[in-house]
Amino acid sequence: MNQYTNFYLPLCLKVEEDAFLRTDEIIAAYLPEIKGQKTIIISERFLIETYQDKLQELSKDFGGARIYEMGQADFDEAVSIAKMLCVQDYKIVIGFGGGRVLDTAKYAAYISKAVYICLPTTLSNDSLASPFSVLGTVGTSRKTLSCKIPAAIVVDTTMIGAAPESQTLSGIGDTIAKHTALFDWKIAAKHAGSHVDDFAYAISRMGFDSVYHCDDKDIKSKSFIRILSRALVMGGLAMEIAGSSRPCSGSEHLFCHALEEYHPKVRLSHGIGVALGSVGACIFQGRDERPLLSVLRTYGIDTNPASYGMTKDVFADAWLRASTTRPGRITILDQTKLDRSWLDEIYDRMVEF
Secondary structure (H helix, E strand, O other), X not given: OOOOOOOXXXXXXXXXXXXXXXXXXXXXXXXXXXXXOOEEEEEOHHHHHHOHHHHHHHHHHOOOOEEXXXXXXXXXXXXXXXXXXXXXXXXXXXXXXXXHHHHHHHHHHHHHOOEEEEEXXXXXXXXXXXXEEEEEOOOOOEEEEEOOOOOEEEEEHHHHXXXXXXXXXXXXXXXXXXXXXXXXXXXXXXXXXXXXXXXXXXXXXXXXXXXXXXXXXXXXXXXXXXXXXXXXHHHHHHXXXXXXXXXOOOHHHHHHHHHHHHOOOOOOOHHHHHHHHHHHHHHHOOOOOHHXXXXXXXXXXXXXHHHHOOOHHHHHXXXXXXXXXXXXXXXXXXXXXXXXXXXXXXXXXXXXX
């Protein structure tokens, strides 16, 4: 922890080919004090079945670590796991999976005061390095809960390259959405008479720029996977430094939250949801949305709401409800008078682009 501020940074960030094969060596170089401590690997059934051999090797490397199959990615599950960690004296938690697994493992480790090591199998969003966990609460509702940033993050570029393409596109969408989130953060700071943390802003902007202006648009290439990994981690670090999710979350996230809460039949990932939201947010902010649409399309992200079963009614309703999903979060929506004809026009522009 920095002596002048109250934020934590990971002791280790490794993005390498076949990194999972030598996770124990990587961790030992940065956290030698945890060697021999009781360890648990948290994942979900599909991944445990798919990567059975890899997980067994990982277990052996960490002294016969228990492989634990989690259930729902919700608050009750995370608290239940945390209770088990405390009662059975687990000191090290390894999260192996995508966003739902990592958020659950991260929060359980935080409650139980265990050391948390993050091993992402996909790059679907910036939660892998953030000081927050998004967990289900009641019904379709989810809540963003403060926790602690991972002590170590190990990204296996071979694993990510083999992951479903849709997961990587989601991570790209979450990164590109910082374009509007950062703008909204400035609006909120001006409204509150406060300031934007320059360092957190710069780190989040660097993550955005690295993907937005990347020359290599081949999402399966190792070089691009490294760039996206670091961009997502930078988003997490920016949130840690700022002490909030403001460097990465604005009106585009409120739109996505409204879809998740009020229109669960619309099936799209968080990253794609905020990417679509960033287009509308960009227009509300008085900026040209066409370069944003062009970059998203270049990466292969379909920005047509209709492609996800989102009708004009659903699209408009999500925007009209967006501000209610996080009361008190100031964004461009607090300065924008939304009417149905304008929202329909934006929908049509996204369809026709």
